[in-house]
Amino acid sequence: MKGFRLNGLLVIALVVVMMLSLAAGNVWVSPTSWLGDDLSALIIMELRLPRTVLGAAIGAALGMAGATMQGYLRNPLADPGVFGVSASSALGAVTSLYFGFAVSAWLLPAFALAGAGIGMGLLALLAGRSGSLILFTLAGVILSSLAGSLTSLMISLAPTPFATTEIVTWLMGALTDRSWDDVQLAVPIIAVGMAFLFATGRSLDALTLGEDAARSMGVNVLRLQWFAVLGVGLTVGASVAAAGIIGFVGLIVPHLVRPFAGHRPSAVLLPSALAGALLVVGADSAVRILPSVSELRLGIAMSLLGAPFFMALLFKMHRELS
Amino acid sequence: MLLSFENLSLTLRGRKILNQISGEFQPGRVTVILGANGAGKSSLLSCLSGLREPQSGSVKLNDRALLSLNGKERGRMIGLLPQRPDIHWNVDVKTIVGLGRLPHSGRWGMSAADHEAVARAMEATDCVDLAERKAMRLSGGEQGRVLLARVLAGEPQWLLADEPLASLDPAHQFDVLERLKSYAAAGNGVIVVLHDLTQAARFADDIMVMKDGAILAAGPRNEVMTAEIMAQAYGVEVQIGTSDTGEPLVVPVRRL
Numbered sequence: 001m002k003g004f005r006l007n008g009l010l011v012i013a014l015v016v017v018m019m020l021s022l023a024a025g026n027v028w029v030s031p032t033s034w035l036g037d038d039l040s041a042l043i044i045m046e047l048r049l050p051r052t053v054l055g056a057a058i059g060a061a062l063g064m065a066g067a068t069m070q071g072y073l074r075n076p077l078a079d080p081g082v083f084g085v086s087a088s089s090a091l092g093a094v095t096s097l098y099f100g101f102a103v104s105a106w107l108l109p110a111f112a113l114a115g116a117g118i119g120m121g122l123l124a125l126l127a128g129r130s131g132s133l134i135l136f137t138l139a140g141v142i143l144s145s146l147a148g149s150l151t152s153l154m155i156s157l158a159p160t161p162f163a164t165t166e167i168v169t170w171l172m173g174a175l176t177d178r179s180w181d182d183v184q185l186a187v188p189i190i191a192v193g194m195a196f197l198f199a200t201g202r203s204l205d206a207l208t209l210g211e212d213a214a215r216s217m218g219v220n221v222l223r224l225q226w227f228a229v230l231g232v233g234l235t236v237g238a239s240v241a242a243a244g245i246i247g248f249v250g251l252i253v254p255h256l257v258r259p260f261a262g263h264r265p266s267a268v269l270l271p272s273a274l275a276g277a278l279l280v281v282g283a284d285s286a287v288r289i290l291p292s293v294s295e296l297r298l299g300i301a302m303s304l305l306g307a308p309f310f311m312a313l314l315f316k317m318h319r320e321l322s
Numbered sequence: 323m324l325l326s327f328e329n330l331s332l333t334l335r336g337r338k339i340l341n342q343i344s345g346e347f348q349p350g351r352v353t354v355i356l357g358a359n360g361a362g363k364s365s366l367l368s369c370l371s372g373l374r375e376p377q378s379g380s381v382k383l384n385d386r387a388l389l390s391l392n393g394k395e396r397g398r399m400i401g402l403l404p405q406r407p408d409i410h411w412n413v414d415v416k417t418i419v420g421l422g423r424l425p426h427s428g429r430w431g432m433s434a435a436d437h438e439a440v441a442r443a444m445e446a447t448d449c450v451d452l453a454e455r456k457a458m459r460l461s462g463g464e465q466g467r468v469l470l471a472r473v474l475a476g477e478p479q480w481l482l483a484d485e486p487l488a489s490l491d492p493a494h495q496f497d498v499l500e501r502l503k504s505y506a507a508a509g510n511g512v513i514v515v516l517h518d519l520t521q522a523a524r525f526a527d528d529i530m531v532m533k534d535g536a537i538l539a540a541g542p543r544n545e546v547m548t549a550e551i552m553a554q555a556y557g558v559e560v561q562i563g564t565s566d567t568g569e570p571l572v573v574p575v576r577r578l
Contacts (some may be wrong), residue, residue: 074410074411098392145476204422205421205424207410208409208410208411208413208421209409209410209418209421209469209472210404210406210410212368212373212402212404212406213402213403213404213408215373216371216372216394216396216400216401217394217397217422217424217425218392218393218394218395218402218424218425219393219424260538261409261413262417263412264417265411265479295328318516
């Protein structure tokens with residue numbers, strides 16, 4: 001039972017890293033003073049715990065969404081951004097910042113989720129009911145670039161330099177100062193999305209043998225397509241709404257997991273969720289501890305980590321192919 | 323169980339691929355479908371396996387319309403070995419063969435019966451030694467055997483194979499055809515699209531010849547495998563003789 005052991009180890013590692021994430025920061029708070037009613041307990045309960053929980057949820061969401069996308073597109077270089085959901089969700093959030101609506105805590109996430117929803121709707125219109133993989137991927141790429149350019153347009157037309165700064169900073173993604181409100185908003189949506197993603201497992205396995213073989217064994221490719229879109233839309237939409245764009249997690253994590261879990265797509269899903277949570281919580285703790293003038297943005301840290309990894313991956317694939 | 327099709331018509335992008343064709347297949351026999359490129363063989367196969375819905379006409383299993391079955395029911399009765407051998411992830415052989423049980427197994431993984439069926443299929447195709455091997459470490463011949471094992475693991479009453487000999491050397495061609503033949507001998511129906519007339523003549527019990535979306539001839543091998551019908555279907559001249567082992571020996575000799 002390779003899967004059980006791997007998932008068990010990941011759960012243990014995740015718990016340990018979450019504890020460390022609670023303890024670490026500008027002030028070190030040892031577990032003995034987590035429960036109480038002094039200031040350090042307040043830091044844990046109101047600042048670090050929501051941040052850690054949110055980080056774990058977002059990491060799990062992005063990891064699983066990435067594993068699903070790679071399985072669905074049968075492409076190890078796919079990531080949750082391919083459908084254009086994260087870009088359209090970010091556009092929604094940037095819109096609310098542009099108009100200065102972000103004064104209310106609920107408006108920015110609501111706009112981001114609306115952006116994700118509109119993105120998925122456009123995807124449905126563009127790709128239609130064909131179930132065609134190529135059409136679908138192209139529609140996602142187009143959507144992604146459209147949302148990206150509209151975001152740039154908003155930045156360049158921003159009414160005040162303050163709004164520009166706010167937008168640019170937000171886009172970099174971070175978990176700084178997140179509260180229980182953010183957790184309450186994002187976690188249920190992520191959970192529903194992950195349920196959709198988890199349900200695709202067996203169909204993704206069948207797709208290993210190609211679309212015709214999968215369909216001949218009773219896989220409904222249209223249903224699979226919409227489970228993947230809904231799952232990725234909900235998980236990624238909610239993640240972007242809560243923390244901005246945190247790239248590379250969805251791309252890297254399934255690759256980290258495969259040497260241990262095997263390549264069967266359904267076997268990669270759950271470990272990817274756990275490893276994604278582990279990676280984001282770990283990275284978020286690291287940016288807090290790193291001695292720097294102001295806290296390094298998590299999105300930047302992930303990209304700094306991700307780009308070299310991506311290159312190493314390409315080199316490895318190059319070696320295997322030649 | 324009888325597999326039949328009636329008044330089947332299929333139009334793709336304004337082109338008539340299948341034109342009002344009818345026919346039936348007998349279980350316990352190997353039926354080879356022959357015909358020039360573009361004659362409609364693969365399209366017929368995809369209608370028979372339920373992957374394509376014809377504009378008119380229907381495919382029937384005994385008296386039930388194929389399209390009235392749900393995907394899993396259909397998958398249990400009809401196994402398809404598609405033309406292109408696709409293995410997208412570097413999974414091991416027993417996982418690939420296990421995928422063939424998908425139409426049978428419940429939500430929570432494979433049952434004991436599933437594992438037995440996988441073991442039988444691997445035995446029948448000589449894949450037992452390959453069980454732990456990764457997909458990317460398989461040779462072309464091994465891959466062919468493994469994918470055949472995948473279909474056999476589903477234990478379908480009907481096995482449909484689209485050019486299973488492509489890219490196999492003669493020895494592996496014999497292996498695959500012998501296995502299909504013994505699967506038919508066990509009482510299942512086997513329908514194979516082939517391009518190799520020599521192999522078709524040796525292994526077919528029945529032959530169906532297609533041309534331009536219609537059925538040119540269908541029936542027992544010796545009635546259909548004639549120089550005249552081959553000339554009509556392919557525009558080539560064939561010589562038909564008898565091999566040392568008493569099997570018919572068909573060799574295309576020139577283009578007409």
